[in-house]
Amino acid sequence: xxxxxxxxxxxxxxxxxxGLLVGQTEAGTDIEVTPLFASxxxxxxxxxxxxxxxxxKTNDSTYLNNxxxxxxxxxxxxxxxxxxxxRGNYRRKNCYFPPVKVKIxxxxxxxxxxxxxxxxxxxxxxxxxxxxxxxxxxxxxAYRIYELLSPYHLKxxxxxxxxxxxxxxxxxxxSLQGFVIEDIDxxxxxxxxxxxxxxxxxxxxxxxxxxQNDYFQFMIGNTDYSSAYQHNEKILFxxxxxxxxxxxxxxxxxxxxxxxxxxxIGDQKLSIESVTDRMFRGFKRDAATYEEVRQxxxxxxxEVLATVDALESSFVHPNEFKRVRTYIQEFYTILQNDKSFxxxxxxxxxxx
Numbered sequence: 001x002x003x004x005x006x007x008x009x010x011x012x013x014x015x016x017x018x019g020l021l022v023g024q025t026e027a028g029t030d031i032e033v034t035p036l037f038a039s040x041x042x043x044x045x046x047x048x049x050x051x052x053x054x055x056x057k058t059n060d061s062t063y064l065n066n067x068x069x070x071x072x073x074x075x076x077x078x079x080x081x082x083x084x085x086x087r088g089n090y091r092r093k094n095c096y097f098p099p100v101k102v103k104i105x106x107x108x109x110x111x112x113x114x115x116x117x118x119x120x121x122x123x124x125x126x127x128x129x130x131x132x133x134x135x136x137x138x139x140x141x142a143y144r145i146y147e148l149l150s151p152y153h154l155k156x157x158x159x160x161x162x163x164x165x166x167x168x169x170x171x172x173x174x175s176l177q178g179f180v181i182e183d184i185d186x187x188x189x190x191x192x193x194x195x196x197x198x199x200x201x202x203x204x205x206x207x208x209x210x211x212q213n214d215y216f217q218f219m220i221g222n223t224d225y226s227s228a229y230q231h232n233e234k235i236l237f238x239x240x241x242x243x244x245x246x247x248x249x250x251x252x253x254x255x256x257x258x259x260x261x262x263x264x265i266g267d268q269k270l271s272i273e274s275v276t277d278r279m280f281r282g283f284k285r286d287a288a289t290y291e292e293v294r295q296x297x298x299x300x301x302x303e304v305l306a307t308v309d310a311l312e313s314s315f316v317h318p319n320e321f322k323r324v325r326t327y328i329q330e331f332y333t334i335l336q337n338d339k340s341f342x343x344x345x346x347x348x349x350x351x352x
Contacts, residue, residue, distance in 0.1 A: 032190065033155060034114075034115065035115060035116070036113055036116075036117055037157055040144070040157075041158070042160050042314070043158070043160070044159075044160045045159050046069075046162040046164070047161055047162070047164070049064075049165070049166060050166040051096065051097065051098075051165060054098060054100070055086050055092055055098055058085035058086050060085075062085065063083035063101075065081065066082055066084055067080065068102075070112070070114075080104060080108045080109065081104075081108050082102055082104050082108075083102070083103040084103075086098035086101075087099050087101045087121065088248070091126055094259055095126035095127060096125075096127050097124035097126065097163075097176075099121060099122060099124065100121075101120070101121055102120040102121075102180070103118065104117060105118070106118055117183070117186070119185075120180045120181065120182065120183065121183075122159075122180050122181075123136060123178055123180075124161070124178045125178070126250070126259065127259070131316070131320055132176075133176060134177075134316055134320040135250075135256075135257050136177045136178055137311055137315060138254055138255040138256070138320075139179075139249050139252075139255050140156055140158060140179045141307070141308060143156040143181065143247075143249070144307050145216070145220075145307055145328075146246065148303055148307060149212055149215075149216055149296075149297065149304075150212040150213065150216070151191070152209055152238075152243045152244075152245050154182055154184065154187060154247055156179050156182075158177075158178075158179050159177070159180060160175075161176040161178045162175055162176075163176050177314065184234045187236065188236055192238065193236045193237055194236070195234060195235070196235040199229065200235055200242045202228050202283050203283055205227060205235070205242040206243050207289050208289055208292070208293060209244060210227065210244055210283070211289060211290055211293040212296075213246055214282030214283075215293060215297055215345075217246065217252075217281060217282075218278055218279075218280045218345065219254075219331040220254035221253025221254055221275060221276055221278050221327070222251065222252035222253070223251075223262070223263040224251035224252070224263045225246060225281075227244045232247055232249075233247070234247070251275060252275065253274070253277065253278065254328070256275060256323075262274065276327070278331070278344070279348070280345050280348040282348075282350065283349060283350050284350065285349070294335060297335060298332070298336055301332050304328065305325070305328065305329070308324065308325050309325075
């Protein structure tokens with residue numbers, strides 16, 4: 001068993017995985033992905049930590065030292081040292097469980113399913129409410145859909161989590177859904193590019209990738225993003241081209257979280273009443289490229305819906321799954337109708 005540093009609080013993650021401990025290629029490509037993200041099967045995990053410590057004792061530079069335990073293919077157990085902190089300003093303040101950033105030393109991850117992943121983002125249900133697990137699945141679904149629609153995406157892995165929350169001398173047990181997201185540096189590495197830190201005007205970003213992103217954001221009913229200011233977006237620089245990569249979709253209509261609010265630009269709220277109301281936020285670009293991407297999205301409709309259906313058995317509430325599937329179908333109703341597409345997409349494209 002590999003060990004490193006004393007624990008600041010106990011954490012044990014037990015992960016059942018069938019992933020090979022070698023690099024694997026992404027389906028339909030020759031692009032290598034790490035073992036952790038080579039499968040869409042959920043990992044069964046056990047966590048134990050204090051929310052109070054996680055929220056109050058960590059920040060961008062301060063982590064809590066712990067261990068991550070996991071079950072190998074042969075059924076035996078091992079563990080690796082990790083560092084953890086809460087992430088996400090809004091969710092840290094407003095959620096019962098904040099999202100967690102996980103750091104793993106390269107030497108510690110070597111030879112394990114975590115090899116190749118020095119940093120991970122873990123998403124847990126925000127609130128303890130009856131649809132909390134389903135809301136996490138909705139956001140996971142957004143990541144999985146974007147994998148189908150653009151080569152420049154963050155990979156994700158579904159988690160089934162048994163949580164032992166420390167509350168002073170007491171332990172409160174939770175059974176939760178969650179997922180982990182790879183670090184943006186892994187996306188850059190796959191495409192022989194770099195993560196671009198400076199602001200790039202959206203019209204100076206790759207047109208096709210930008211339209212893919214904007215259609216996708218319209219599909220999931222998300223206005224809580226900005227390619228210009230890199231709000232819930234990262235920019236890759238590949239072959240001298242700037243490419244947007246979206247993340248964090250909890251404010252979207254697809255998720256429809258209880259805490260979600262309509263986005264504001266400065267002090268001005270957007271002209272929609274609810275996060276479930278779609279509003280296209282893309283910029284005016286070449287009409288031929290708009291049509292090219294439109295037809296690609298339409299061609300991918302069956303695969304997108306199959307991706308939705310693949311998660312049906314994980315939803316706790318059948319009506320929530322039906323809502324999500326209907327929401328995606330409504331997007332395609334707009335996209336496949338020329339008049340609706342012109343009215344709700346092309347006519348709404350921005351010039352600034």
